[in-house]
Amino acid sequence: MPKPDATTKDRSTVRVLLRLWPYVRPVRARIGTAAVVAVVASCLGLVIPLVLKWIVDGPVARREPGGVWFGALVVLALGVAEAVLFGLRRWLVARPLAGVEAAMRAGLYRHLQRLPVAFHDRWASGQLLSRATTDLSLIRMFLAFPLTFLFVNGVTVVVGCGVLLVQDWTLGLVLLLPVAPLIVVCSLFESRYSLVARRAQDQVGDLTTVVEESVLGIRIIKGFGRHRSQAEAFGGLAERLRGTELGKARLLAGIWAVITIVPELAIGAALVLGTVQVADGALSAGTLVAFLSTALALRWPVESIGFLLAMSQEAATSVERYFEVMDEAEEDDGGSRAVPPVPASGPGGLRFENVSFRYPDAPEGAPPVLDGVDLVVRPGETMALVGATGSGKTTLTALVPRLHEVTGGRVLLDGVDVAAMPRERLRELVSVAFEEPTLFSASVGENVLMGAGPGGAGGPELGRALEVAQAGFVRDLPHGTGTQVGEQGLSLSGGQRQRLALARAVVGRPRFLVLDDPLSALDVHTEALVEAALREVLRDTTALVVAHRPSTVMLADRVALLSGGRVTAVGTHQELLRDSREYAWLMSGAGTTGGAE
Numbered sequence: 001m002p003k004p005d006a007t008t009k010d011r012s013t014v015r016v017l018l019r020l021w022p023y024v025r026p027v028r029a030r031i032g033t034a035a036v037v038a039v040v041a042s043c044l045g046l047v048i049p050l051v052l053k054w055i056v057d058g059p060v061a062r063r064e065p066g067g068v069w070f071g072a073l074v075v076l077a078l079g080v081a082e083a084v085l086f087g088l089r090r091w092l093v094a095r096p097l098a099g100v101e102a103a104m105r106a107g108l109y110r111h112l113q114r115l116p117v118a119f120h121d122r123w124a125s126g127q128l129l130s131r132a133t134t135d136l137s138l139i140r141m142f143l144a145f146p147l148t149f150l151f152v153n154g155v156t157v158v159v160g161c162g163v164l165l166v167q168d169w170t171l172g173l174v175l176l177l178p179v180a181p182l183i184v185v186c187s188l189f190e191s192r193y194s195l196v197a198r199r200a201q202d203q204v205g206d207l208t209t210v211v212e213e214s215v216l217g218i219r220i221i222k223g224f225g226r227h228r229s230q231a232e233a234f235g236g237l238a239e240r241l242r243g244t245e246l247g248k249a250r251l252l253a254g255i256w257a258v259i260t261i262v263p264e265l266a267i268g269a270a271l272v273l274g275t276v277q278v279a280d281g282a283l284s285a286g287t288l289v290a291f292l293s294t295a296l297a298l299r300w301p302v303e304s305i306g307f308l309l310a311m312s313q314e315a316a317t318s319v320e321r322y323f324e325v326m327d328e329a330e331e332d333d334g335g336s337r338a339v340p341p342v343p344a345s346g347p348g349g350l351r352f353e354n355v356s357f358r359y360p361d362a363p364e365g366a367p368p369v370l371d372g373v374d375l376v377v378r379p380g381e382t383m384a385l386v387g388a389t390g391s392g393k394t395t396l397t398a399l400v401p402r403l404h405e406v407t408g409g410r411v412l413l414d415g416v417d418v419a420a421m422p423r424e425r426l427r428e429l430v431s432v433a434f435e436e437p438t439l440f441s442a443s444v445g446e447n448v449l450m451g452a453g454p455g456g457a458g459g460p461e462l463g464r465a466l467e468v469a470q471a472g473f474v475r476d477l478p479h480g481t482g483t484q485v486g487e488q489g490l491s492l493s494g495g496q497r498q499r500l501a502l503a504r505a506v507v508g509r510p511r512f513l514v515l516d517d518p519l520s521a522l523d524v525h526t527e528a529l530v531e532a533a534l535r536e537v538l539r540d541t542t543a544l545v546v547a548h549r550p551s552t553v554m555l556a557d558r559v560a561l562l563s564g565g566r567v568t569a570v571g572t573h574q575e576l577l578r579d580s581r582e583y584a585w586l587m588s589g590a591g592t593t594g595g596a597e
């Protein structure tokens with residue numbers, strides 16, 4: 001994950017912002033039209049000083065009230081036209097830019113779903129949330145405002161300078177004198193601001209992570225009375241963010257002051273010089289009025305450059321942060337992978353052949369979690385997987401549905417390497433239930449039927465799955481299977497959640513079932529009932545069941561003992577009790593304390 005202080009020194013803001021083009025392309029006509037409308041509106045503002053010059057040197061000098069009124073009406077009409085055109089610009093961009101933001105957010109969400117579990121292990125959820133919210137809003141604001149106005153103001157300033165030089169080139173040059181130092185100051189500001197903007201946006205991500213953890217872990221916080229320490233952690237991060245935001249404000253104040261004061265000084269100098277020229281008769285009063293009005297009309301386009309640049313920098317940082325996620329490679333679908341061909345008619349069941357695995361973020365030099373695992377689960381057989389805490393049981397089961405990719409060897413389902421199987425096919429074949437059951441904010445029925453795939457199963461299958469999982473409690477819920485489950489299923493008990501997760505695993509009648517200690521939260525009576533019903537399901541299924549307790553092991557035909565990264569013994573429960581001291585020790589209950597690690 002990128003560090004909060006990630007440097008942005010070497011990046012080109014323009015190149016970064018250009019990455020938005022694929023999203024902006026569909027609405028380029030609207031944005032282009034809006035920019036042209038804004039340029040016309042802005043340049044209309046520059047015509048007003050010329051009309052003033054005509055009024056002063058013409059009707060006013062000749063004392064013609066009619067001419068003065070006519071001039072005033074023209075100025076009024078120009079002002080109204082300018083306002084209407086700016087309104088039109090806003091209307092033109094509002095809807096398409098909301099569409100761009102929505103498309104980018106949808107793209108990010110879709111991509112997050114397809115990124116491997118290893119990516120989600122590495123990235124804090126708050127960093128992802130802040131990218132999907134704050135960063136995308138900043139990008140929309142950039143497209144709506146600074147993108148157009150940097151262009152519009154740039155054109156206005158160039159046209160305005162032309163007008164100034166045409167009216168009086170010496171006074172024009174006086175006004176243009178500060179341009180070079182201003183450019184230097186702006187570029188210095190840009191490079192500094194990009195660093196602070198990046199830091200602030202990363203810190204927002206860190207803060208979001210803490211808030212999310214505090215909300216999800218509210219039971220632990222309350223249970224252990226950790227309000228104060230959590231508040232301190234939050235306060236520390238909030239203070240850090242406040243400091244960074246103040247740094248941003250200081251930089252912005254500095255550039256604002258320079259950009260405001262320097263042109264004001266130039267206008268002051270031009271005023272003095274112009275007045276002397278009018279007194280000498282070298283310049284008409286109308287020309288001086290027009291000159292100064294033009295210069296004043298250019299104040300806003302120049303002064304706004306500071307915050308437009310700041311907003312652009314923030315947007316560039318957001319684009320960078322957005323694409324840090326989007327550039328991560330999605331899981332490959334399997335079908336495209338170069339794996340040695342395997343006969344589809346090979347030996348059936350589930351096979352691990354010389355499988356090794358190490359987590360991508362494991363410390364250098366740490367031994368692999370799995371190292372040369374060989375295991376065969378025959379078709380229709382249930383294999384219990386037993387091992388000390390941390391021996392790699394969960395890791396091994398995760399390799400079957402390819403939640404992680406093996407780093408060596410292969411996993412075969414009915415003779416086909418899972419790495420060569422399209423994910424959709426793999427999901428049809430394999431169902432999983434984990435010790436920590438995750439439910440979604442949906443109805444009980446929808447949560448369970450998630451295991452059957454789209455349109456895969458109906459009411460009878462749902463009833464059967466709930467029966468297997470002994471989830472009769474669903475009938476007593478206010479709306480039965482239609483009852484909404486709270487966020488993460490926290491409105492249900494741990495055992496109830498586990499039974500729904502088990503129902504979800506069996507509802508699609510999968511060919512292969514991978515259960516990671518799925519009954520750990522059940523009381524012994526419910527466990528016995530679930531096991532009795534599960535036996536029926538397991539008869540037609542090839543299953544790998546992680547087991548910590550002898551009662552769960554009893555579900556299995558055979559047991560495999562995982563130790564030191566490999567399977568060291570396979571046999572029936574009785575055989576292993578007799579032949580393996582480690583297994584006997586684990587089953588005696590002493591192993592559940594984790595002392596065998």
Ligand SMILES: Nc1ncnc2c1ncn2[C@@H]1O[C@H](COP(=O)(O)OP(=O)(O)OP(=O)(O)O)[C@@H](O)[C@H]1O
Nearest residue numbers: 121359361362369388389390391392393394395396
């Ligand atoms: N995402 C991860 N990144 C790095 N290391 C991990 C990750 N997940 C697990 N590990 C490490 O891999 C090893 C095996 O973990 P695993 O969860 O597979 O063990 P287990 O046998 O299922 O344990 P338990 O019986 O306690 O559930 C542990 O040392 C653990 O610290």
